Amino acid sequence: MSLPHAILTALLEKPSSGLELTRRFDLSIGYFWSATHQQIYRELGKLERAGLIRALPSEQTTRGQKKRYEVLPGGRAELSRWTAEGQDPKPMRDALLLRLRAAAVVGTDGIGADLRRHLELHRDRLAEYEEIERRDFPPGLDAVEDRLRHAVLRAGIDLETFWTRWLARTLEDLSGDLAEDTADLAEGRAES
Amino acid sequence: MSLPHAILTALLEKPSSGLELTRRFDLSIGYFWSATHQQIYRELGKLERAGLIRALPSEQTTRGQKKRYEVLPGGRAELSRWTAEGQDPKPMRDALLLRLRAAAVVGTDGIGADLRRHLELHRDRLAEYEEIERRDFPPGLDAVEDRLRHAVLRAGIDLETFWTRWLARTLEDLSGDLAEDTADLAEGRAES
DNA sequence: CTGGACATGTAAACGGTTACATGATTAT
DNA sequence: ATAATCATGTAACCGTTTACATGTCCAG
CATH class of the missing domain: 1.10.10.10 (Winged helix-like DNA-binding domain superfamily/Winged helix DNA-binding domain)
Structure with a gap:
């Protein structure tokens, strides 16, 4: 609550x-x-x-x-x-990881496109956070409240950094297996 | 769903x-x-x-x-x-970050202990994941399904790595401001 | 004086959480 | 026999989501 x-x-x-x-x-x-x-x-x-x-x-x-x-x-x-008061962290819920796991069972159709979409979203979000940091947290801000708020923002930045890196690496890792993407592309060209 | x-x-x-x-x-x-x-x-x-x-x-x-x-x-x-089918990522919900932000308004009482507790939990979880990686993903596993499952596990590992690093850094960053901890300790000693 | 943006609110459906109830199986 | 454990299930509650309803204010 x-x-x-x-x-x-x-x-x-x-x-x-x-x-x-x-x-x-x-x-x-x-x-x-x-x-x-x-x-x-x-x-x-x-x-x-x-x-x-x-x-x-x-x-x-x-x-x-x-x-x-x-x-x-x-x-x-x-x-x-x-x-x-302390609280236990809630177990995480991430549908993308679930989909990756499902893809290991029913095939990778559509996964490549979605990974790329997520990568873009997280990159945008990261840029947004970095802009906020530049604007609101110049060096030399020392009050506890500032340090706390900055720590929260940094968590956001580090999290988005993690996602962009993991998504980029995963896309690279699976590049050979996501043949559907070039197929999509060819199809798109043929239809347009 | x-x-x-x-x-x-x-x-x-x-x-x-x-x-x-x-x-x-x-x-x-x-x-x-x-x-x-x-x-x-x-x-x-x-x-x-x-x-x-x-x-x-x-x-x-x-x-x-x-x-x-x-x-x-x-x-x-x-x-x-x-x-x-693609799905938009759900906005995250993290009570710890919310508490940090609240602490910037009402004070940092109890925050230090909770950050340390979270750090321990995430360290344990990270060790657990790394053990699974050692056991289930020896080098040279090449099938798509293995690569997918490994990518999922790696997301878990990278996420826990992020949390442990961020928590450690934040604790260091706030070390000067969380005087309540040594007070707790002294009180505990006095009472025991 | 009308249409669009602003602002607050109601209602229903859904998913997650917690507590509890009940039947089957197994070990002593 | 009986207690502990395994296994399935019911019910009530709570928070979230979505769709919709209503009233105010302001610009043209």
Whole structure:
């Protein structure tokens, strides 16, 4: 159960409305904890009922109108509690690895194209992270908070680096076995 | 929707009962797609009703008795279809990174201990994978299926390598800021 | 005053998790 | 006989996903 704590963190960084939170999740927090707007609205409701956050007094309450939330002392305490408490890492789930394993049984059709697609996506994501690092983390930033945020970003960078390297190597490794690709190409040419 | 395909792959590798599948998920497939026995029984029921697998004719049907399944042609076709079709990678979800980000707002209490715990777990997992590589992938294995399975294992090894390195570096990086650890130690000594 | 973007919300379906129930098999 | 273990299954709950509904605000 981490979504409420992701929201509390985001709200402590800056009081926001539901949609604003959704956008911020798409940009930064969502890089390692994604959420849709429905999840966020539902959770905001729960957090408010639990007395951990409240709508800023000035905001209206009717549907369709902006409602900005801020964290109450109880919410900060709950986030502290959760942050300090250890949690076991959840087992990973990666459909691409599963597909590779299935391909060992039913054949590699389509695998090459998908590996290349993933490689591109991870390269783009990596470039994006490196840009953020250049922009937001100039050398000489020493505060603990900066070091923590930088460590998180570095995890993203290292992870994407791992994926791009592994995908490139795997493509090379299987290059001889993925004959379907040139076949696709020839077919595409013939049809166009 | 990958669980049914994980099960089809496992059953093609070897016809099995529900519990046997559960154990095999704990050992190998579960390294990148975990599942509990309840998920597996429910999914076996669905797959059987859909005509993609069937219980081996010899097996009994009463409760509490072993029931071994095999994949039918339709099941193999469905797995082929799913394997060939591309899928977007799901956004990652990592609670540890979320906690680090929360720690930047509410303080680093407890973070050091948890980082060390994760480091140990990932080191163990890495050693386990390297042992499997030594045992199951001697040099000179050339069949496509071996190369595919080896690529999957290598992804696991590289991922755990990434985590151990990142955790070690992050601990070093924050060593000055995680004063709570020595405090914990002193407290522990005083109380014992 | 209308259409489009913004903003919040409801509902249903699905998958994963946890707790528990029940039957069969085996060793003592 | 009985307890432990193996094996299958039911049920309730929770979080996530998807589709849709509704209201507000602003530009043309």
